[in-house]
Amino acid sequence: MIWLIASALLFSIGAYGALTRRTAILMFLSIELMLNAAALSLISFSRLSGSLDAQVVVLFIIAIAAAEVAVGLGLIVAIFRRRETTSVDELRQLRG
Amino acid sequence: MQENFLLPLIIALPLLGFVLLGLFGKRFGEPAAGWLASLLVLGSFLLGLFLLLQGGAKWTLAEWLPGIPFSLNLDNLSGVMLMVVAGVGFLIHVWAIGYMHGDPGYSRFFSYFNLFIAAMLVLVLGDSLPVVFIGWEGVGLASYLLIGFWYQERVNADSARKAFIVNRIGDLGFLLAMGLLWSMFGTLSISELVEKVEAGGYSFTTLTLAGFFLLIGAIGKSAQVPLMVWLPDAMAGPTPVSALIHAATMVTAGVYLLVRHAFILHGDGFLAGLIVAIGLLTAFYGALCSLGQWDIKRIVAYTTLSQLGFMFVAVGVGAYWVAIFHIVTHAFFKALMFMTSGSVIHALGGEQDVRQMGGMQKYLPATHLHGLVAAFASGGLVPLAGFWSKDAILAYSFEFGPWLWALMLLASVLAALYSIRWYVLVFWGDYRGKAHPHESPAVMLWPNHILMGGALGVGFIGLPYVIDYKNFIEPFLTKAIGDFPHEKLPVVTEWVLIIISAVVAIAALWWGFRFFQQKMPAWYERFQTAALQGFYADAVYNALLVNPAKGLAELLFGGDRGLLSGFASLGSLMGGLGALLARLETGALRFYLAGLLLALVLLVGWGVLR
Known part of the structure; x- marks a missing residue:
């Protein structure tokens, strides 16, 4: 149960960070926090129910997160190379 | 009469000309296109003559439409019409080679002309009513195309549309007649209908109704009162068109249709009375209007109306x-x-107003001779062609009732007057215009020479029985039309009628010849003002039919516009809503994220609280 509370705490911190940080790197970090909070809650649910299924899912999440970090960081580096900044408030071209 | 595969070839020849000239007309060049078209029509004529001399022919394509074969039938009646259409058509084609010289639409003209001949031959030869209808619509189309041949001028295009629209009323009658006959007899083949009508076992009232619808069709095509308004305006086309389509052939299609269906009309007092009344009205209307016209082609157009009225009476x-x-x-x-x-x-370089003519006998001697013969034949001078056929109509009218004979005699007096008026205004007196008249080339003179021979002599195939006991054309035609025996007039009466009509015609021609050379009296001027407008028939139709229809169209258009603007404002409303929502697309990443989280909180909250 405590792990669930920890997970919720972790998610909230991540959400807060994603909303307040302006640097793409820190926003990315916060999103990672939220992702891991989700993984943590899955594991705690798995302990509560006594089934290992959720733990398998979490293994997958970790593997995918590794790939995702590579892609995400690559994108941020590319953006920085082009624009000399990673502040998301200045990247407003993404609109219809 | 037997199946003969040559029969459809008669139609195919001019159709081929239409296709060739329509697709490659420009390559043929100026005289060649005209000669090709003419020779194809001559081919049709010769082929038709050959088959007619063999005693007629039939041709059937069994499965054309379900239950309706495509059948053609060359009997004596359609044979005579074929001779007229292809024979006179050939001469007019040749004449047009000269008349259309230098026109930018030279090959287009001849391609339409060939289309007309093909369609007219379908109409004439068709044995099954839908086939006749194809020809019927085909000649209408060709007439439309040719009236509006010089379509760059709006008035020509309007005239073409007018002809087409007025004809549509008649076409509706034809369609209704077909539907009715199909529901009554289950066949649309004319030769089968003849047998079924003879066999009996149907309602005579319904048959009368079918005949009435056919009559409406004929009225439209033959420009009878009350659908006569399109024919004078049809003169907007080139003159060969007026000669071929709006005088010699197409407008007689209505009469031909009625004669073809004589087995339906015969013995029906109501229809007979109606046809006589319409014919009489048209004969008088056309004659009186013709006397007031100044445009040379409109003069002749109204005389055509009058002569068509004669045919209807017949x-x-x-x-x-x-x-x-x-x-x-x-x-x-x-x-x-x-x-x-x-x-x-042509000689005056396009002048059509007879007030700018006169004295042409000095300048155009050969054409003057043609005009003289035409006017005399049309006016009914003994023994030219027009006299004999008109006299036969008068004799039959006398059998119908002496009053009708008297009226028809009056109509033929008017016919003599308008013929001689045309002649006098064009050929007599002094030349009133400023152009330099020149005689037409040989290619235009020779067809007229031949036609003049016909106008002089063709009447002798149908002499009254007191002169020639068995003339050629009556037994020849009744074989195909059906024999409807009638009491022949006594010899004395017949002679008296012939002499009266001959003397009256000569007197009218002579009086008219004198009268139209002098200055017109005041009463004639007043009459002329009304006649020039066709006795205001167009104005009446405009007031009664055209303008209310236009008003309705305007009203509906207004309604449409209201409806459309309603839809347009609905569209702009949706557009505004979209623009409002588009403002949420700020491009600020953190704004989107806040939205996402807000939605997440709301969804989870809703899921928990539910």
């Missing part, structure tokens, strides 16, 4: 072979009259 009194006889003689002298007018127009 059909109404049961003289079916006489109606066809009059078609034949009329085709010769009216085509001659038109082409003489055309030669004069």
Whole structure:
């Protein structure tokens, strides 16, 4: 149960960070926090129910997160190379 | 009569000309296109003559439409019409080679002309009513295309549309007649209908109704009162068109249709009375209008109306072979009259107002001779073609009732007057215009020579029985139309009628010859003002039909516009809503993220609280 509370705490911190940080790197970090909070809650649910299924899912999440970090960081580096900044408030071209 | 595969070839020849000239007309060049078209029509004529001399032919394509074969039938009646259409048509084609010289639409003209001949031959030869209808619509289309041939001028295009729209009323009658006959007899083949009508076992009232619808079709095509308004305006086309389509052939299609269906009309008092009344009205209307016109082609157009009225009267009194006889003689002298007018127009460089003519006998001697013969034949001078056919109509009218004979005699007096008025205004007196008239080339003179021969002599195939006991055309035609025996007039009466009509015609021609050379008295001027407007028939139709229809159209258009603007404002409303929502697309990443989280909180909250 405590792990669930920890997970919720972790998610909230991540959400807060994603909303307040302006640097793409820190926003990315916060999103990672939220992702891991989700993984943590899955594991705690798995302990509560006594089934290992959720733990398998979490293994997958970790593997995918590794790939995702590579892609995400690559994108941020590319953006920085082009624009000399990673502040998301200045990247407003993404609109219809 | 037997199946003959050559029969469809008669139609295919001019159709081939239409396709060739329509697709490659420019490559043929100026005279070649005209000669090709003419020779194809001549081919049709010779082929038709060959088959007619063999005693007719049939051709059937069994499975055309379900239950309806595509059948053609060349019997004596359609044979005579074929001779007129292809024969006179060939002459007019040749004449047009000269008349259309230098026109930018030279090959287009001949391609339309060939299309007309093909369609007219389908109409004439068709044995099954849908086949006839194809020809019927085909000639309407060709007429539309040719009236509006010089379509760059709005008035020509309007005239073409007017002809087409007015004809549509008649076409509706034809369609209704077909539907009714199909529901009554289950067949649309004319030769089968003849047998079924003879066999009996149907309601006579319904048959009368079918005949009435056919009559409406004929009225439209033959420009009878009350659908006569399109024919004078149809003169907007080139003169060969007026000669071929709006005088010699197409407008007689209505009469031909009625004669073809003589087995339906015969013995029906209501229809007979109606046809006679319509014919009489048209004969008078056309004659009186013609006397007031100044445009040379409109003069002749109204005379055509009047002569078509004569033919209708002939059909109404049961003289079916006489109606066809009059078609034949009329085709010769009216085509001659038109082409003489055309030669004069040609000589004067496009002048059509008779007030700018006069004295042409000095300048155009050959054309003057043609005009003289045409006017005399049309006016009914003994022994020219027009006299014999008109006399036969008068004789049958006398059998119908002496009052009708008296009225028809009056109409033929008017016919003599308008013929001689046309002649006097064009050929006599002094030249009133400023152009330098020149005689037409040989290619335009020779067709007129031949037509003149016809206008002089073709009447002798149908002499009254007191002169020639068995004339050629009556037994020839009744074989195909059906024999409807009638009491022949006593010899003395017949002679008296012939002499009266001959003397009256000569007197009227002479009086008219004197009268139209002098200055017109005041009463004639007043009459002329009304006649020039066609006695305001167009104005009446505009007030009663055209303008209310236009008003309705405006009203509906207004309604449409209201409806459309309603839809347009609905569209702009949706657009505004979209623009409002588009403002949420700020491009600020953190704004989107806040939205996402807000939605997440709301969804989870909703899921928990539910």
